[in-house]
Each structure stands twice: as C-alpha cells, then as structure tokens.
Amino acid sequence: MNRFADLLDMLAFTPSRNAKLSLLQDYFRTVPDPERGYALAAIARDLDIPAVKPAQLRELISARMDPELFGYSYDYVGDLAETIALAWPQRGAALAGRNDAPGLTEVVETLVKSSRREGPALVEGWLDRLDPPGRYGLLKLVTGGFRMGLSGRLIKQALAAFGNVNVNEIEELWHGLTPPYAELFAWLEGSGDKPVNASAAPFRPVMLSHAIDTKEFDKLDPADFVAEWKWDGIRVQATSERGISRLYTRTGDDISAAFPDLVDAISFEGALDGELLVARPSDGGIETGSFSDLQQRLNRKTVSARQLRDHPAFFRAYDVLQAGEEDLRAKPFFERRVRLESFVADLDLTRFDCSELLEFADWQDLAARRADPPFAVIEGVMIKRKAAPYLPGRPKGEWFKWKRDPFLIDAVLMYAQRGHGKRSGFYSDYTFGVWREPGELVPVGKAYFGFTDDELIEIDKYVRNNTIERFGPVRSVRAGVDKGLVFEIAFEGIARSSRHKSGVAMRFPRISRLRWDKPPAEADRLETLERMIDSAA
Known part of the structure; x- marks a missing residue:
C-alpha cells in the first residue's frame, strides 16, 4: 500500500500538469501487474468497493478514540482519510519490525469479494498492520475520495505517453477495458497485441474549441x-x-x-x-x-x-x-x-x-x-x-x-470551510451573500476558485481572525454593514430556484477579485440578482 500512498501524496502536492504526467508514467513503468492496474482503476474512479462506507470508518475510529477528540482533529485536518490515518491508535504488537503490511492487490481483491459486514473488520485489521502513509492510501482507496487535480483525460494522456501511442486510441478503447488492465499494459509495453474494443456503442473522443x-x-x-x-x-x-x-x-x-x-x-x-x-x-x-x-x-x-x-x-x-x-x-x-x-x-x-x-x-x-x-x-x-x-x-x-460577458456582483463573505488535499490547512471554500433587508444578508452562492495562493492566505487569515461561530468544519464569519470582506463574484448565468433560501441559483460562480476597499454596506442587494433574471427572461 505504501507505493500507492506515495503516489497519491505526490500527485496531491504536485501542481504542474507535466509533473503529474511524469509521476504516473514512472509508476506504470516501475510497478508490476496487477498492482499498477488496480492503482489506475482507483485514481480513474473505475474501482467500485461497496463493502466499506465512510460512516463505517467513523465507527471504527470512534471505538478507538474519543469521538469529540476525533471531531476536533477532523475539523482541523479537513480530510476523513488523512485524519483517521494520523490518529489511528494501534492494538496489540507494535508496528516497528512488522513485515506483514498488505499490498494494494491483496486489499482490492479481498474487498471486492467481501460483504458489507466483512469489509469494516478487514479494514480495521489492515489499519493495524500499516504505518500512517499506508493507512492513508488504504482509506483513500475504500472511500474513493481522490482530489488530486487529475482529469480522466490527463490519466489517459499519461498512459498514451507511457506506451508512445495516441491518446485517442486509449479513449476509444477505455469503455471496453476492465481492471487490472493487463492487456492494456501488455500492448503499451510492446509485449502484446492492441486490445479489441469489446464494448458496443463506444465513446469517440470529442472535438473541442x-x-x-x-x-x-x-x-x-x-x-x-x-x-x-x-x-x-x-x-x-x-x-x-x-x-x-x-x-x-x-x-x-x-x-x-x-x-x-x-x-x-x-x-x-x-x-x-x-x-x-x-x-x-x-x-x-x-x-x-x-x-x-x-x-x-x-x-x-x-x-x-x-x-x-x-x-x-x-x-x-x-x-x-x-x-x-x-x-x-x-x-x-x-x-x-x-x-x-x-x-x-x-x-x-x-x-x-x-x-x-x-x-x-x-x-x-x-x-x-x-x-x-x-x-x-x-x-x-x-x-x-x-x-x-x-x-x-x-x-x-x-x-x-x-x-457572453460574465455577470458581476459584489457579495459579502458569510461562511468558510476547510479545503481538501493541499488546501486542507486553509479555509478555501466560501459562501457569500447579498443584502435582502437592511442588516440582513442572504446566502446566494459558493465559490472555491478564482483567487491566487497569496490571496488564499489573506482570506484564510481574515476568516481565523473574524470567526464568530463554529459549525463542525464550517466557520461563520463576521459580516455586517460595518464589518465584512467583499468579493467581486463573476458567474455565467442565473435562474430562480426553490431549492435555495435566496430563491436564486448562479451558474459557475467564482471570485473575480477581492474588494478590500469596498464597505460591505455597498455590496449588492437581492433585487439586483432578481432583475438580472427578469432581464434575461
């Protein structure tokens, strides 16, 4: 599991697209079958392990440490798999000197055959045999919570570069392949024929603009x-x-x-x-x-x-x-x-x-x-x-x-939540609102991109210094007529929505710029967004 965990860790903290491609190619080159195939299926989200659910993992850790303490830890770390991996207290023999850690292949092939009753007990036993990086890899595998900046096409491009073939060939074959992809890797390494696409109605790579x-x-x-x-x-x-x-x-x-x-x-x-x-x-x-x-x-x-x-x-x-x-x-x-x-x-x-x-x-x-x-x-x-x-x-x-040119409004930061992966130490997911009545802000959307790394540090500092309430991993931030952080929000469209308290829903909202210069009282009102809907209609 440690090789798989190391791959996940490096992918999560490697921002460069080309560097991610190199990491994947090196892994495919140095790790044998069927382990590399199972790793590929996991990061491509084509590996279904129904035997274990996140709620069952919470039950496992709650039996070994105080649930309140775990809650505080999870709140700080921001990622379930990482928190359990770091906080897991072992029973029985000490980890040092043990050489019975399970491999990725053993874990996948055992869990696929297991029931939901058997799955949690298997995971518990493996957690006791693994060190923190291995535990992290195991938990990511069973939860499927991969957030490493990897698109499906990027993974296929890594395979194409590994085998020196056109990525379109990979895409047209993909839906006829099954883990652990032994035939695919044999073809890419030159030791086997190109797999026959056994899938009816295959996907054809799209043309983009x-x-x-x-x-x-x-x-x-x-x-x-x-x-x-x-x-x-x-x-x-x-x-x-x-x-x-x-x-x-x-x-x-x-x-x-x-x-x-x-x-x-x-x-x-x-x-x-x-x-x-x-x-x-x-x-x-x-x-x-x-x-x-x-x-x-x-x-x-x-x-x-x-x-x-x-x-x-x-x-x-x-x-x-x-x-x-x-x-x-x-x-x-x-x-x-x-x-x-x-x-x-x-x-x-x-x-x-x-x-x-x-x-x-x-x-x-x-x-x-x-x-x-x-x-x-x-x-x-x-x-x-x-x-x-x-x-x-x-x-x-x-x-x-x-x-069309995007819509723009000025909105006030209301809530912030910790991110995941390399952002797990920062408050990087933001809920913003506009004025409905004097002194009343109503949430109208969420955004988690559009700002630079330096701006993220500034916003995170503001959130920590202006938190007024805590709701699990979410922080309610001071936001009033005289005190608050204003975002300029860009979005592609807007429509009425009965699912939202404000009655409106934005399409692709993102932070266009930080308005440190603007008093929160001058942020937009809900009527402005409603007029945008009426005007479009």
Whole structure:
C-alpha cells in the first residue's frame, strides 16, 4: 500500500500538469501487474468497493478514540482519510519490525469479494498492520475520495505517453477495458497485441474549441465559417450500436443510467455530438429549461417518475460522427451538417433537434446577435470552420467559442470551510451573500476558485481572525454593514430556484477579485440578482 500512498501524496502536492504526467508514467513503468492496474482503476474512479462506507470508518475510529477528540482533529485536518490515518491508535504488537503490511492487490481483491459486514473488520485489521502513509492510501482507496487535480483525460494522456501511442486510441478503447488492465499494459509495453474494443456503442473522443480573442477576427474570413448558439447545458455524445445505446459526457463518463428517458429514445445506429438540456415541446416549438433545471437530473443514481416528468431530458445535436457503419469524422463540417439535418429529422422530435445555424453578414453582425440572444439559456455563440474535419482534442483555428460577458456582483463573505488535499490547512471554500433587508444578508452562492495562493492566505487569515461561530468544519464569519470582506463574484448565468433560501441559483460562480476597499454596506442587494433574471427572461 505504501507505493500507492506515495503516489497519491505526490500527485496531491504536485501542481504542474507535466509533473503529474511524469509521476504516473514512472509508476506504470516501475510497478508490476496487477498492482499498477488496480492503482489506475482507483485514481480513474473505475474501482467500485461497496463493502466499506465512510460512516463505517467513523465507527471504527470512534471505538478507538474519543469521538469529540476525533471531531476536533477532523475539523482541523479537513480530510476523513488523512485524519483517521494520523490518529489511528494501534492494538496489540507494535508496528516497528512488522513485515506483514498488505499490498494494494491483496486489499482490492479481498474487498471486492467481501460483504458489507466483512469489509469494516478487514479494514480495521489492515489499519493495524500499516504505518500512517499506508493507512492513508488504504482509506483513500475504500472511500474513493481522490482530489488530486487529475482529469480522466490527463490519466489517459499519461498512459498514451507511457506506451508512445495516441491518446485517442486509449479513449476509444477505455469503455471496453476492465481492471487490472493487463492487456492494456501488455500492448503499451510492446509485449502484446492492441486490445479489441469489446464494448458496443463506444465513446469517440470529442472535438473541442478555443476561446476566441476578438483580435483574431481580423485574420478570419467570415465566409469560411458558420455560427450557432452555445447552449447552457452539458456537452454529451449519444451513441448506439448492436442494440446498445449509451450517453457519454465530453470526458467519456457513461451517464446513461441517469437519463433513461433520453437513452430509450435513441432509435438510430451511429453517434451524435450535442448538448444535454431539459426541454419539452410547446406551442412555440421546444421550450428549453435553465441549467438549474438540468441540475435536478445530474449526478443521480436513480431517477424518480416525478423527475422524469418535470425535467425531461433533451438532446440538441451539433454534429454527426457516425451514421450506421459509416465514419463521418474525416468529412468537412458543412458535409456533416447536411447529413446531421437529415439524420435528426428521422428521430423523436420531442427528444432530439438540430442546433440552429445563425445567419450573419460579418463579425460585427454576429457580435450584435451574441449580445442579444433570444433565450436566457444561451451563453454565447460557437464559430466553426466550414471545411473542418472532426478532430479529437482542441485543434487550432477550427472551432471557436465566443461566450457572453460574465455577470458581476459584489457579495459579502458569510461562511468558510476547510479545503481538501493541499488546501486542507486553509479555509478555501466560501459562501457569500447579498443584502435582502437592511442588516440582513442572504446566502446566494459558493465559490472555491478564482483567487491566487497569496490571496488564499489573506482570506484564510481574515476568516481565523473574524470567526464568530463554529459549525463542525464550517466557520461563520463576521459580516455586517460595518464589518465584512467583499468579493467581486463573476458567474455565467442565473435562474430562480426553490431549492435555495435566496430563491436564486448562479451558474459557475467564482471570485473575480477581492474588494478590500469596498464597505460591505455597498455590496449588492437581492433585487439586483432578481432583475438580472427578469432581464434575461
């Protein structure tokens, strides 16, 4: 377990993307099968260990140390696995000189076969045999709480670099592979054939865009491009083959189970690229819901009949990648677009439609359309070269996104919570609010990025010096008319929400800058946010 724990520790405290890639490649190179495969599955979140839950780990530590003391310790450390690993008191023989520490392979293969009754006892025994780093690795493994700045694509890029192959080959194979990936590593090391993709309806690596700098328009001929609205949903891929239909996110995560209503409506053989929305037919066409509506359906293991009825899933198609057995990705966009329109015309139009192409004479004309979209759920425009093939990754000069300028408000810091990983020693997750009545702040959002490391230290110091109440790991911070820290908050959209006390929900809020200069009394009021919603509507 110690090699796995060391990898987790180094990944968590290594900010550089290239350095993370090197760490992963070194691990794959020096650690044998099947251990490296189980480590890969764990950090890629493809390892399911149902035998142990976090609540059971709390019960284990509560039997060995005072629960109140553990609560204080957890509050300070900010991470359950790290706190238990450091505080775990051993029973029986001292750890020094023991050589029976379990390995990653033993732990995984034993737990996968174990029941929920057997799992906690196994973990307890292993904790007694491991030192603190090993205990940390074990607990991270069973909780799945990896926060190391690793995306699924970054992990696949590390595999591609390790085997000197194209990352797109890894992505197209991924959903047909199972831990501990012995065939995959054999191929990457040159000692075996490339695995056959046994998965029906595989994921196809997506083509991404670049945010456009307005100076670039001088170099681009508008006659070479088309434009369409950029909808505020999530980018997905709908694919069907041999009677199997799947829905993938842009990073290749299979989310079919969360959207059975849409998956059941897939009646084609092929693959479509598009936007997942909540929408339903209306007298004026298709009525598209807000991102807040879509959030009612995201990240759910089960979907109720009411959610299916009130928030029906809808697919707005941008591109067709495959039609039947014909791969269309090498064809230019304008040819694929013609095929897409005829392809979608044969589908269930209560679940599928085509993204509208926008007419524009020049870039100034498109800028005017971008500034005045017909629906609040539009966050800008996409600009695509007519001759562009569908290229995985982010090729230069082919697709551009031109998002609307973000909304900005001034809000007051109300609560702060400790972060995780390298931020576990800092208060780095912030709840902010605006004024509803004189002297009354109402929370309207949370943010945990947008500030520099130096600014994090300043905010953390402010939180510690101005804490007025404690609620477990959360600190209530002094915030009033005369005393408080003001944040300028940037966000991409806003909608009404019955789930929030304020009645509003922001889309992608982040801290734009710290307003040490601004008195909290001059922060924005809730009416300002409500007017933003009404104006957009």
